[in-house]
Amino acid sequence: MSSQTNRTRNTGVSPVRIRNTGVSPVRKHRKQSTEFTGETPVLRTAVTNVVIAGLGGQGVLKASDILAEVAFRAGLDTKKSEIHGMSQRGGSVASDVRFGKNVLSPMIPSGRADFLVVLDGEQVDVNRHVLREGGVLIGPDKIDVNALGNRRSLNVAMLGILSNHLEIDLPFWLDSIKANLPEKLHDANIEAFETGRNAAGD
């Protein structure tokens, strides 16, 4: 497994991050944690935070599994967290994926997501608060589901859009999609991924 995974990885904290936390060395405590939003460039480049959200049955967790594996294959420390366990379809689902040199908490602090990928229109407003100022929203309106061979690969198509924003090489994406899906679904999903990747147009 990757070299980022040694057990002492937790010490590589950059000095700039220190200044941006709620606890200052001089013990003068700030009130609101939200105060730090948008003024932590180092944190942002050090760890990329992606929230994927939608409804049960849409493949939110599958998409976050694929993304986490992409980052892991690309040699990054990766953590992913979600609440799951209910079988029934249709309830809200959201998954946090974090990757970078050194990831600590598996949960993305509120207002710190760099990307919010949403698979269901009605779930956009519910989740918007996770985005940092200037964070990128990738909503289902970015894709014409009818252009997809199979609507069920919307999750992977959305990853295609996201891939344009991340500097991770294409083969990592394709390998991870294949590793996370049964073989008979490979072609349809790679196609969906390409559709998404091209839909963004940039």
Added chain:
Amino acid sequence: MSGNEAVAKAALDAGVALGTGYPGTPSTEILENFSLIGGLAQWAPNEKVAMEVALGASFAGARTLVTMKHVGLNVAADPLFTSAYTGVTGAMVIVTADDPGMASSQNEQDNRHYARAAGIPMFEPSDSQEAYDFTLRAIELSEKFHTPVFLRVTTRICHSKTVVIPARSATEPQKPEFVRDIKSRVMIPAYARPAHKRMRERLTQITDWNERSDLNQTIKGNDDLGIIATGISYAHAREAAPEASFLKIGLTWPIPIKTIENFTKSVARCVVIEEGDPVLVETLLAAGLKVEGKDPMYRFGELNVGRVRRILSADTSPEPAPAKGKPPQLCPGCPHRTGFKILKKLNCIVPGDIGCYTLGVLPPFEAMDTCVCMGASIGVGLGMRHVLPDEKARRVVSVIGDSTFVHSGITGLVEMVYNPPKTGHVVLILDNGTTAMTGLQEHPGTGRKLDHQPTNQIIFEDFAKSLGIERVEVFDPTKEAEKFERALAEALKSGELCVIIARRPCLLAAKKIREYEQQAAEANAHE
């Protein structure tokens, strides 16, 4: 790897001979994975039985793993407490998966209390790597000190995926063997009294061992602020206050009090960051250490980086309300739907139970009046029937799922036969052929084992009849909705003891069930 996958992998690598448990979020995937990667894993009818099976195997020298969600440990508490007296021969690791924030549970009890109450050591991993490592270490500790050992995980440990590097277990498992040891294993008072003393001595020895062990890690930061953290709280706190000094405790019971005392002395301010109840901080305060805890408002729900920051700055201003997502609902076409339509139409009083069908409490049905713990529907229904005026008592119907019925509804049914209310009673078993709520696990009523291979099947209607219950009827709630409704109405009027079974597979499970049945039929044909 998820924390659950990591525990399963470690168990396999350490030569665990038997994994047993009962499904419950967030613990379920441990045994499923253990089975998938080649371990022997079994679902027991409930957690108490699972604990006993594991204990027996450990008495016989095998390494065992027993898994359950936090409330499952309540069910297994009876064998648990006395297993601390008897001790074990082969390792016995008990995984308790707590659910702070109640993502999928009826309470958020903190099972660290059990370690202290039962006198059983407890490991608390803070990520998947530690879930792996600590499972191995728990096995070693269990065999070194002949005690059952807890591995306490929480939802975020179980379901988060972080990088894991597997290792090799240091010691080889021994061959199972029966060695008679009556004085340690037969807990009549004369033998239990010295056993209790042995258990306390063992805990003192483990405390000494813990003080010297590498399970508790100090990370030197600046000395203005020291943070003592356990489990997932450690990851949040490191991110919230990267400049602070840290003491991460891996074996949280028995507490390495000297190690902690030394740490508190090395920093100006020392804060304990723990999710859930103030278990650790209260113990440290009682021992006279200078530490701070959190405001009681942070006892509720999960911690995260933002909340840890607030705790550190003693911020008690109201927190923003969490965004309201869409709650789960019974799937469209779910076979449970018919039952709730009828219960609503007949204006029934419905002591309910736990499973997918608990969602019958939500609109459009709103046809459930109580839900306490698994199996409670029958006892609660009988209690109501005993005291309510007749015309109300006659409207009471206990509603219970198939897996829940096996788990703890059986004794309720026996109670119904033994102490029948004078208006009779009606128990409705919603038999969807699976444990749907937790992700479609098998149970003794499905006739298939954890790995979906065929085994003996408990037939509910035969069982009810064998207890002497005469009115036992079975319907397909979708195809025979009218008959089902009529039968329920008549059962309520009859004043008899009745069991009605609504049998139709869960939509999500139906296809898989057909496949399993086909495979079984083919295998039979070959024989």
